[in-house]
Amino acid sequence: MASTGIGAPKSQHVGRIFLRAAVTLLMVASLNFILFRIIPGDPAALLLGGARTSVTAEQMEAQRQNWGLDRPLFPDQVVDYLSASLHGDFGYSFKFRGRHVSDLILERLPATVALVGLAQFIAILCGVMLGLYAGWRRGGAVDHIVTGASLALYSTPSFWLGMLLVVIFSTALGWLPGYGAYSPGAISGSLDWLIDYLRHLALPVTAVTLGLIGQYVVVARAAMSDVVTEDYMVTARAKGLNRGQMLMRHAFRNAMLPVVTLITLNLGYVVAGAITVEAVFAWPGIGGLTVEALNARDYPVLQGIFLLLGASIVVANLVTDLAYGILDPRVRQ
């Protein structure tokens, strides 16, 4: 459509999306800073291990100067914090003495990416296909079964599914391992090692996938049900298109819009699912690190994880907003 002067041109629209993402990220970082300062006690004392270590008053004061804690909270310390965060410096862990938070997080990241990536992929693929089919054949036997099961799964915490899978497939049947990511003695890089890794991955991925799939089914089904009652579907039929052509040319693309939105709305469930499921299976990812940090009150690690989650969510929203503009021409106008 030619520009009519109504609404913003595309570049401005894209610019606004990026600006919004940057503001959200800034708010995440600021919340991180404020929260850490609400904790009672001197941050220097917390960092040095409190009363448990014998630190003299002079050493404490020297460290306070060294860390810039003697300077005003705003703007000096806030600016320092934000610029350090921007450079990937999240400070040192309380629990793992002398280790950089960013190193701890990077170490654990691949395991979580493997778990969440695979689970999201399977959940979206299977969930959307099942949901679209159920919506297309609304009221049929498949629709009733799929919708009922999806609502039940939607209400089920992923980690509970994980515990159930351990009871059934690990404890009772002994088919798959229910703990950790590797068997002891496995040689990294070999084919046996890969098979062993995948066997360990099977149950956690199943748990996270089942925890997510319900929502994709429900939304894809609702979207398709809405689409099939639209006027353009009547027009398509009047033009003489058969059901397959109607599905592919008109229904599918329009029904995908709410699904794309859901992928970002769903991120809370994805994060909650992944972290709690990792705790069930002692999976060596970010979720395991979160539980360790929570138990040890390791605030720098918790802050780092929050910033990582916040940044991932902001980026996911950014991608969705941009993808939405491509999928739905109305948004561009």
Add this chain to the structure above:
Amino acid sequence: MGFLRKFLGYGGAQLGLLCLVFFLGLAAVPNAVVGPLETAGTASGDFLAPPQSQHLLGTDEVGRDVLNLVVHGARISLTIALLATVISLVVGTTIGMTAGYYGGRVDVWLMRLTDFFFVMPSFVLALVITPVFLQVMGRGGEILGFRPSLFVIIVVIGMTSWAFGTRIVRSQTLSLKERTFVDRARVAGSSNFSIMIRHILPNLVPQIAANGALVVAGAIYVETSLSFLGLGDPLQPSWGTLLSLAQRAGAASAGAWWYLGAPGLCVIAVSLSFVLIGNALDDTFNPRHRVIP
């Protein structure tokens, strides 16, 4: 009345209400059903014993009756979820109505705040806010009959889960404030506050109720997940805390399906009830969802 009959006509609404009444009954009088909450000191059974005649749902790792724990858990889980929802709805409705009614600069700033909470999931925010406030308040004592950790969880879930409702309320308010009854009230000399409370709010009730049911389901999910990660309170165990204890006791690898099965099924039943009720309310009030014959 027509709406009520229509709502009750949905099979999902009937099932959800029935299930909810059952659990609310348990939550109201847990002592009358299973006696006082058992502790490690008053535990009466063997360790991790499977279901049997004295312990219908078996026992946990210190010999406590799982049925006793689950019934008391209903009181704690439901109270947390419902109170968090009340906070969420009050905050969400206030912000959404104010933004929609006044418009302009107020609207822009309030919606910018809402956008942040809309983008950041309640669970992620609660994960980092809860431990900090637990540290600030300490774990001892009670606040309004709650252990501090439960109180913190209620407030944190309530304060982080209102954004979705705010958007719904705002968009409804935008259309309501253009209606003639608002103009008439203004001409009659009503203040802005009185117009919002007496004329706009009553018309928002259907949307708030349908959204509220889904907020409860979300609150149960977040509470269960947080408690599972150890942020609950063992002295007032919710269903999530029971699952956390079961995990720590190695119930899954010991094959103690009753210990983790009972609290899990309760979470699913209550959460599903609220989802079914919410969907039925949405179908009742939302003209777009009316089935075209």
